[in-house]
Amino acid sequence: MLNKFFLKILWSRRRDYLLVVRSGIFITSMVFFSTAVGSFMSFIDIGEPAAMTPLIGDVEKVYLLPYILLLFLMMLILLSYIRKRSGDYAVLSVLGIQTKHRYRFVGMEYLGIILLSVCGGTALGFLEAEAVRRIMEGIFKDVTDHIPLGWQPFKLTLIISLIIFGLGFIICDQMICCLGVDAVAAGGRKGGKALRKSTVLLLTGILTELVAFAAAVTYWGRIGSHVPQALAAGGLFLLMLSGGGYYLSRLREHKRAYYRKLLWLDDWYHRYYYHMNMSYIVAAFLFVIIFSFMLPFFDSIPVTQPENYPHDLVWQANEGDEEFLRSLQDRYGVQVETKRSLRVATADFGEHTGMPASEYEAWTGEQIALSDKEIYVVYQRDREDMGSIGLDFGNERPRMYIGNSDYDLWIFEGFRIQPGNQLVREYRIKGSKNRILTGNFKTRSLNMVCDVFEDIIVFSDREFERIRAGARGADLMVIIDIPEQYDEVTKEVYAYAKEHSQVNFYDWRAGNLIYEGRRQGIESRRQKLYGASSMLINIITLFMCVLFVLIEKMESDYEDIAWKYQFYCRSGMTQKKRKKNLGKEVLMAAKVSLCCGLPLAYFMAGEKIFDKHMPGEWNLIYLAWAAVLCCGAAGIIYLVMKLAARNTCSKTERGNRNGRKR
Amino acid sequence: MGGKGDENILDIEELERSYYTDSADGEQITYSVLKGLSFQVKAGEFIGIMGTSGCGKTTLLKTLGMLDLPTGGNVRYKGVPASRILGDRLARIRRTELAFVFQDFYLMDSLTVKENIMMPLILNEDNPEKSEQTAVRMAKQFGIGPLLNKKPYELSGGEKQRTAICRAMAADPELILADEPTGNLDSNSSMLVIKALSHINKKMGKTIVLVTHDPKVASYCDKIILLKDGMILNTLERNGEKKEFYQKILRQMVKL
Numbered sequence: 079m080l081n082k083f084f085l086k087i088l089w090s091r092r093r094d095y096l097l098v099v100r101s102g103i104f105i106t107s108m109v110f111f112s113t114a115v116g117s118f119m120s121f122i123d124i125g126e127p128a129a130m131t132p133l134i135g136d137v138e139k140v141y142l143l144p145y146i147l148l149l150f151l152m153m154l155i156l157l158s159y160i161r162k163r164s165g166d167y168a169v170l171s172v173l174g175i176q177t178k179h180r181y182r183f184v185g186m187e188y189l190g191i192i193l194l195s196v197c198g199g200t201a202l203g204f205l206e207a208e209a210v211r212r213i214m215e216g217i218f219k220d221v222t223d224h225i226p227l228g229w230q231p232f233k234l235t236l237i238i239s240l241i242i243f244g245l246g247f248i249i250c251d252q253m254i255c256c257l258g259v260d261a262v263a264a265g266g267r268k269g270g271k272a273l274r275k276s277t278v279l280l281l282t283g284i285l286t287e288l289v290a291f292a293a294a295v296t297y298w299g300r301i302g303s304h305v306p307q308a309l310a311a312g313g314l315f316l317l318m319l320s321g322g323g324y325y326l327s328r329l330r331e332h333k334r335a336y337y338r339k340l341l342w343l344d345d346w347y348h349r350y351y352y353h354m355n356m357s358y359i360v361a362a363f364l365f366v367i368i369f370s371f372m373l374p375f376f377d378s379i380p381v382t383q384p385e386n387y388p389h390d391l392v393w394q395a396n397e398g399d400e401e402f403l404r405s406l407q408d409r410y411g412v413q414v415e416t417k418r419s420l421r422v423a424t425a426d427f428g429e430h431t432g433m434p435a436s437e438y439e440a441w442t443g444e445q446i447a448l449s450d451k452e453i454y455v456v457y458q459r460d461r462e463d464m465g466s467i468g469l470d471f472g473n474e475r476p477r478m479y480i481g482n483s484d485y486d487l488w489i490f491e492g493f494r495i496q497p498g499n500q501l502v503r504e505y506r507i508k509g510s511k512n513r514i515l516t517g518n519f520k521t522r523s524l525n526m527v528c529d530v531f532e533d534i535i536v537f538s539d540r541e542f543e544r545i546r547a548g549a550r551g552a553d554l555m556v557i558i559d560i561p562e563q564y565d566e567v568t569k570e571v572y573a574y575a576k577e578h579s580q581v582n583f584y585d586w587r588a589g590n591l592i593y594e595g596r597r598q599g600i601e602s603r604r605q606k607l608y609g610a611s612s613m614l615i616n617i618i619t620l621f622m623c624v625l626f627v628l629i630e631k632m633e634s635d636y637e638d639i640a641w642k643y644q645f646y647c648r649s650g651m652t653q654k655k656r657k658k659n660l661g662k663e664v665l666m667a668a669k670v671s672l673c674c675g676l677p678l679a680y681f682m683a684g685e686k687i688f689d690k691h692m693p694g695e696w697n698l699i700y701l702a703w704a705a706v707l708c709c710g711a712a713g714i715i716y717l718v719m720k721l722a723a724r725n726t727c728s729k730t731e732r733g734n735r736n737g738r739k740r
Numbered sequence: 741m742g743g744k745g746d747e748n749i750l751d752i753e754e755l756e757r758s759y760y761t762d763s764a765d766g767e768q769i770t771y772s773v774l775k776g777l778s779f780q781v782k783a784g785e786f787i788g789i790m791g792t793s794g795c796g797k798t799t800l801l802k803t804l805g806m807l808d809l810p811t812g813g814n815v816r817y818k819g820v821p822a823s824r825i826l827g828d829r830l831a832r833i834r835r836t837e838l839a840f841v842f843q844d845f846y847l848m849d850s851l852t853v854k855e856n857i858m859m860p861l862i863l864n865e866d867n868p869e870k871s872e873q874t875a876v877r878m879a880k881q882f883g884i885g886p887l888l889n890k891k892p893y894e895l896s897g898g899e900k901q902r903t904a905i906c907r908a909m910a911a912d913p914e915l916i917l918a919d920e921p922t923g924n925l926d927s928n929s930s931m932l933v934i935k936a937l938s939h940i941n942k943k944m945g946k947t948i949v950l951v952t953h954d955p956k957v958a959s960y961c962d963k964i965i966l967l968k969d970g971m972i973l974n975t976l977e978r979n980g981e982k983k984e985f986y987q988k989i990l991r992q993m994v995k996l
Contacts (some may be wrong), residue, residue, distance in 0.1 A: 079868040083855060090850030169846045172807065173860050173907075177827065526820030 084183050085168055094162050095187070097633055099194045101155045103554045104626050105148045106199020107206060109238045111619060112141050113231040114207035118610050122218050127228040134234065143307055143366055144620060145238065146522045151359050151627060152246040158352060158634050160250060166421055192243045200235055207231070210615060217611060221604065275323035283316030287678070294682055295689040300467040303370045310682060311362050318358050318674050323350070341646075342663035345638060356631045357667045361675030363624045364711065366368070368679030369617045372707055373671060373686055376700055377462035378610035382603050387462045387595035390560045393571060394421070394431070394552035394591035402554060402574055410567050413559040417441065420542070421551035421580070422535050423487055425470045425477035425501045429584065431516070431555055432480070434542035438534070442515070448508060448538040455510040456534040460518040460602075462609070463531065464690035468510060477501035482551025483583040490581070498550040505537075512691055516557060518602070519593045532593070568594060621711065625718055628668050632722055636729075639663065643730040657727045664723035668715050676708050741828040749818060749915050749947055750781035750804055751969035756812030757799050773799045775970040776813065781912065781949060786941040788958040789951045790989070791967035792996050795961060797951040798919055800967070804949060805840060805917045809991035835864045841918040841937075845900045847892040853879065853903050854888040871910075878906040882936050896931025905936050907948075916940065918950045922957050934960050955993060968996055 088095060116137045128136070157600050160167075170183070204227075211225055218225070290309035298305035322686035326347060329336050346353050395403075403414050420432040435446050435454070446454045455469055470476030479487055479501050487500055519532040537545070546553065560567045575590035632639075639660060646656045687700045757774040773796040781804070783789055789797050802808040806822045815822040817833070825833060825941035839860070847856050854875045879885045882902045884979055892900055894996055901921055918937060923928035938960045940946045952958050964976040974992055978985040 079862050080873075081860065082864075083851065083862060086850045086855070087848055090848075165846070166848065167850060170863070171865055172834065172846070173862050174836070175836075176831055179863060548839040566773050671864075 080179060083253075084186070087272035088187060091163060091166070094159055094480050094634075095191075097630065098159045098191055101152065101200070101626075101630055102191055102195025103198040103202055104630075105152055105242060106239045108194050108199075108237065108619065108623060109145070109242070110200050110203025110231060110235040111206045111210075112144075112616075113137050113201065113238070114227060114499075115210060115612065115615050115619075116140075117228055117231050118207075118211060118214055118225045119608065121225050122214070122221055122608055125222075127226050128230055130230055130233065133230050137234065138337060139302075139304075140370075142304065143311060143370075144363070144623070145242070147359050147362050147366075148623070149242045149245055150355070153249055154244055154359070155353065155630065155634070156246055156250045157226075161443055162637075170542075178186075181389065188247055192240075194560060195243065196236065196239050199239065200232065203235065214611065217607065218604075238304075242573070261540060275327045276320050279320035283313050283320060286310075286313030286316060289313075291682065291685060294685055295465075297467060297472055299471065299686070299689075300465060306682070307370055308367065310678065311365060314361060314365065314674060314678055314713070316357055318361065318670070319351075319354055321352050322346075322670070326350070342659045345635075346666070350586070353667060354670075356627060357670040357674070360624050360627050360667065360671035361678075363620050363627070364671060364675035365679040365682075367620045367624075367711070368618050368676070368704065368708060369682050369686075371613050371620070372704060373683060373700075374462070375610055375613035375617065376703055377460075378606040378613065381606040381610060382599070383460060383606065384599060386514055386602060387599045388514065389557045389572060389632070390564070390595050391556075391558040391568065392516040392593040393556045393558065393575065393579070394419070395554045395556045395575070396552055397554050399554065399578060402578075406558070406567065406570065410563050411561060412567055413561070415557040417555040417557075418546075418553070419555040420480065420546050420549040420553055421482035422709070423483040423501070425482065426482075426692045427584065428469070428531065428533070429483050430469075430531075430535050431738040432457040432535045432537055432542070432545075432549075433555070434539045435536050436539050438536045446509070446536055446538065448541075450538055450541045452508040452538065453505045453506055453538040454508055454534065456515060457504060457510060457512050458514050458516065458518050458531060458533055459512050460514070461690065461692060461696065462606075463518070464512055464692055465686060468505065469533070469535075473503075475503040475506050477503055478505060480545045481549045483578055484550075487584075516555070517593055517595060519598060558739050564596075567720065605732060621714075624671075624715065626713065628671075628719055629722055631667055632664055632719075632726060635664075636726065639726060640730045643727070653731075655726075660727050660730070661720070665716070665719050665724055668719045672712050676712060680704060680708055691707055711734070747783040747785050748780045748816075749951075751814070751816040751819070752780070752804070753778050753816075754813035755800070755803065755810050755815060757796070757803055757808065758811045770973065773970050776801070777967075777970075779965060779972065781915075781946050781947060784941070784945050786938070786948045786960070786962045787950065788961035788964045789949065789953075789967060790953060790993070790996075791973075792957055793953070795967045795996075796970045797953075797967060801917050801919050801949065801951050805838060806833075828913070829910070835860055836911055837914050839911065839913040839916050841901070841904050841908050841916060841921045843920040843923040845904045845924075847900060847903060847907075849892050850906075852889050852891060853884060853895070856892065856903055857906045857910050859907060864911060874910055875906070878909055879903075882906050883932070897925045898932055901925060901929070901933045902936060905933065905940070909940060909944075913946070915947045915949070918948060920923055920951050920953070922952065922954060925993075930954065930957060955986060955989040957964055958989050959983075964989060964992075966992055966996065 113133065116133055117128045120133060120136060169186075170180070175183070207227065211227065213227055215223065261329065285307055290306045290313055293299050293309055294306040326343075329343075330347075397418075400416070403416070406412050407414055417433055417437055419437075422430045422432040424430065437446055438454075438456075439445055448454060457463075457468065459466070468476075470478070515534060516532070558567070558571070571592060572590070575592055579590040579592075582589055640661075643656060643660060646659065651659075683704050684701060687697055687704070688695075692700070755777040756772065759771045761775060771779060777800065782897065789800060791797050792818050794894065799808065801996050803810055803822075806815075806817065806825060810822060830909070848859070851859070854872065857875035857878055858868075858871045861874060876885070876888065879888050882905060884899055884902050884906065887899055887903075888893060892903065895903065901924075905921070908918075916937070922933050925933060934957045937948055937950065941948050948961075950957070950961060958964055959978075959982050962978050964978075966973040973995065976985070976988055976992060982985070
């Protein structure tokens with residue numbers, strides 16, 4: 079009997095319950111979709127289905143903040159649901175519901191939400207992932223004809239969903255326990271604090287944003303986007319909460335403007351936290367899209383970037399190989415350019431080309447005055463790598479070893495270099511620049527979290543002569559351009575190098591130090607296609623989240639809006655005015671998030687663009703692309719919400735005409 | 741000695757209740773709603789609490805019903821401090837010994853009138869058939885027998901309130917706390933409701949604490965506590981006829 083009663087009570091709230099379930103399904107589908115796409119990408123990258131640990135690493139690297147935002151969204155939706163159900167909970171409490179019955183009542187409801195969300199979300203995510211899989215199989219048909227899904231996305235989705243729903247339940251449950259259902263339902267009004275107007279919060283928000291701006295172009299911003307992203311998102315939350323409070327408080331003091339806006343702004347005074355938190359989620363999603371996903375996407379287009387590989391072959395040879403080079407010139411008419419060089423290993427698991435200043439000057443025409451213990455670094459970065467940290471994690475005095483890398487170079491454990499290694503901080507970087515001279519050769523690294531590059535380190539002539547004699551590894555850089563018989567030449571070089579040249583310690587295929595421009599170009603194209611596809615999928619996925627949050631909020635607020643519309647009708651407001659007011663109210667959250675999220679994201683992205691030190695025209699291109707993306711996102715959001723507002727107006731109008739019970 | 745009328749169901753000693761809010765400037769503001777009230781509620785009494793709006797009537801009733809805790813003083817329910825009655829013990833008392841009737845009825849719109857009345861019994865895990873019989877009997881007794889299968893939104897205000905009274909009476913509680921039960925009703929419906937409450941007190945021997953600002957409703961009570969600014973202004977005992985008591989209340993209300 080009790081179960082029947084509970085079900086009947088729940089049935090009367092089925093619309094709100096289904097809204098929560100729908101949100102749960104969406105959130106789970108997002109989790110499944112992101113993990114499935116991560117798994118596909120991993121397969122394309124390494125050629126086998128992803129194992130759990132690397133998959134978690136990949137997904138976490140990109141989706142940590144979005145998952146936190148989804149958790150926050152789930153909590154807000156649950157709290158909104160609790161607010162609507164508070165009347166039922168209160169009556170049952172007053173009637174003396176037993177603890178076991180309360181758990182049965184609330185627990186079964188919540189279990190239903192979890193089961194429906196996880197099952198429905200996984201199914202929906204699976205369908206979405208299948209669609210994307212087919213598209214990706216088309217894009218990467220040169221790599222594979224079948225991309226398997228595997229079981230890892232299912233397992234990971236289950237784990238992440240249970241964390242999100244579990245944390246959501248625990249936090250909501252604790253809020254009800256600590257504050258009481260009345261306070262939770264009141265949404266911040268209980269203590270008379272409808273608005274958060276705090277100077278301390280506002281200043282903390284500004285300070286956090288400044289730190290985020292600084293972090294974006296210093297160490298933490300150059301090794302990844304997590305730290306500046308988290309700081310900026312935290313600061314944005316504080317700024318929106320306190321700034322909005324200030325705006326609404328000040329508006330109340332200006333009576334004329336206040337009463338003019340009150341018709342569509344009243345609920346923001348009434349349920350400030352709910353509206354502001356929802357707007358924040360949208361703003362934060364927009365921020366993540368623009369700041370974290372847009373730039374890598376721009377870096378990857380166009381996917382073919384031949385300017386990064388100006389030569390056919392770059393081979394780290396030895397001075398004794400000159401005779402072989404002459405024979406190549408004679409037989410195939412290849413153009414050969416040689417530079418005296420040495421190998422330099424750095425503590426960031428990199429191996430670079432060292433050369434004397436005079437050689438560099440003769441090659442580039444650039445004059446560099448260096449003392450014995452000074453070096454000049456030429457970073458051979460493509461657009462994607464620009465703005466990242468320099469030698470030895472950006473240290474001004476990098477740990478270096480003169481000679482090539484080998485097993486004996488480091489004593490390290492758990493990626494921490496231990497005392498006893500041969501890397502020393504002997505040289506100071508006097509200056510550096512970004513310039514591709516031989517090519518952007520990302521070393522095939524030993525499962526490293528970052529790429530390592532073949533950069534050029536310039537020494538003073540005297541120092542170069544002093545250290546060259548004792549340096550092991552290649553000592554002659556050879557640049558070969560092949561006008562004809564490409565395959566024959568490369569085959570011959572590879573065969574010769576196998577017998578006489580240094581092995582690349584970082585190459586898991588144990589190749590010699592030969593960088594083939596064409597092959598690198600093809601690999602780079604594949605990598606850029608991979609990067610652009612995954613970033614585009616991420617952008618679209620998060621943009622779907624933005625639209626979903628806004629529409630979900632509008633649906634959730636429908637009851638209040640319908641009531642208000644009825645009030646407008648009965649107070650004799652014209653239809654035109656009614657629609658205008660309702661439209662403003664529905665669009666308010668979207669406007670707040672666009673006004674807060676987009677400018678912050680654009681400025682931080684702009685800062686990152688300038689920090690890349692790209693040629694001027696690329697700066698302008700990036701800024702223009704970013705502006706187009708921001709305007710496009712704003713336009714789509716505005717259009718969708720406008721249509722949704724119109725639909726809500728029509729729905730309420732119809733409901734009002736039919737005399738539907740509120 | 742030891743008769744039913746001598747037992748104190750509620751002992752209220754120096755009861756205080758304050759609310760704390762923050763001003764726009766962030767300073768804490770304290771609102772003292774109840775300021776040191778002391779009185780007793782004996783078994784079988786019909787006590788009315790009167791006062792102007794905002795004088796603390798509802799706060800007092802909530803505190804008596806253990807829906808709210810005092811910030812000072814004591815409320816003892818059958819000799820036990822309310823602060824010690826928690827969790828399942830409190831839930832049991834609410835199910836079996838204490839019932840509320842609210843101005844806004846608080847009926848479940850999804851359930852029928854019969855199911856609403858049965859709710860406290862079902863929550864108490866009573867036999868469903870017996871519960872149904874009790875609900876039918878209660879509904880007939882309070883004149884809503886023909887409405888048993890209707891939903892609350894199909895009822896008039898008076899019918900809703902009588903449904904709420906039936907629900908309150910279903911578990912046969914000792915104490916009924918009614919918060920302006922006639923506040924949303926027209927005069928005819930109000931009379932039906934107050935007569936029903938009077939019947940519950942006189943014929944069924946239940947203790948009732950009723951909050952009202954209507955002197956006509958209050959005249960049905962045995963004792964009136966007049967509140968002003970969170971303090972007891974006066975206590976009126978009914979010694980004679982209802983009409984006489986009504987006039988007495990009216991005279992006192994001028995002082996409020």
